[in-house]
Amino acid sequence: MEVRDLVRGTVDWAATEAVARELADRTGRDEVRVEFLDADNWLSTPCVVDEEWFVKIVSRQNAFVHAVFTTGRNLGAVTSGREGFFDHVGSPLEMAERELAATVRMREIGVNAPEPVEAFEVDGHGVLVLEYLDDFRTFDDVAADEARRLTPELFEHLWRMHDDGLAHGDLRGENVLVKGGEVYFIDATSVREDGIANARAYDLASALATLEPMLGTRTVVELALDAYSPGDLLDAREFLDFVNVRPDHDFDAERLKGEIEKVADASG
Missing domain, CATH: 1.10.510.10 (Transferase(Phosphotransferase) domain 1)
Incomplete structure (x- = not known):
């Protein structure tokens, strides 16, 4: 395993299946199709579900890396002569909920963003569900x-x-x-x-x-x-x-x- 994969924190198949089952239950479907995206994302595992939703699965390791990044960015702000302003997020669910709320606010003021759907927790993983923008x-x-x-x-x-x-x-x-x-x-x-x-x-x-x-x-x-x-x-x-x-x-x-x-x- 590469160092960046270890630091990023991969989501194992059992966790992915649990998220897929939860999504199927929430949408009244027998099953859903999950397609992982080839994206260099340190803070979640992104995937597309049924070519309809963009889903981020946030692990505890992702939340830890977010805390490390937040500390580093705040130190960088201090070196620029300003106080740190990045906010630490405590848990995978909170990370998903914060991004959902930010997406809602952007759309409310007329900023283009994918339609927010929901955020929830499955087996300690935060799950963010947004509209999937195809052909972007x-x-x-x-x-x-x-x-x-x-x-x-x-x-x-x-x-x-x-x-x-x-x-x-x-x-x-x-x-x-x-x-x-x-x-x-x-x-x-x-x-x-x-x-x-x-x-x-x-x-x-x-x-x-x-x-x-x-x-x-x-x-x-x-x-x-x-x-x-x-x-x-x-x-x-x-x-x-x-x-x-x-x-x-x-x-x-x-x-x-x-x-x-x-x-x-x-x-x-």
Whole structure:
């Protein structure tokens, strides 16, 4: 077994069968078909059930890894001169319930997200059930011209979340889906209410870091300014070094910081 598989925590077949039986009982079906997804997800085992639902199975090991990641991210926030703002989640069920609640709130304020179905517990595993969006692509997989067209919508949805007191907490290309020419947000994580301002700045920094390699430094900053102020970008600038050390982001942090400074200077 690879180290990452050990750390991630796989869900054994007996647990998967128990989840499948519970889903069948809850939907009045004799049985359901489970198809695992080939996704590099450290915090759950994702699968598709009957090509109708997207299901995440969260183990105790996933909850432990989430706690470790939360501690590391909060330490990273401190190195950026801010207080930590990521919220620890205690159990697999709570992880599933938190993401379900975040998905409900996103849809309530008009942010595209899969339809939430339910969250429940089976044999110590948390289970999250959402609508399955078939024929989707992640933002990482779209061409540059399509990314340029969709980016204003991405920033608009992100601003709408922030304006309503929400934050995503883990914004990256694979957590933004594209279907039918629209963007959908998934995998929102938990942030503390008293740290929402810092979480918003971190979200914006993560969005800039995700989009900069596809669109170029100047273009991504110009598009961000359609939704955010130069002051917002300066706040995000403080988190760019922190975002840059994450293995799931690869961007030119110094050029991005320099472009933000130019915009701020020009605005007075």
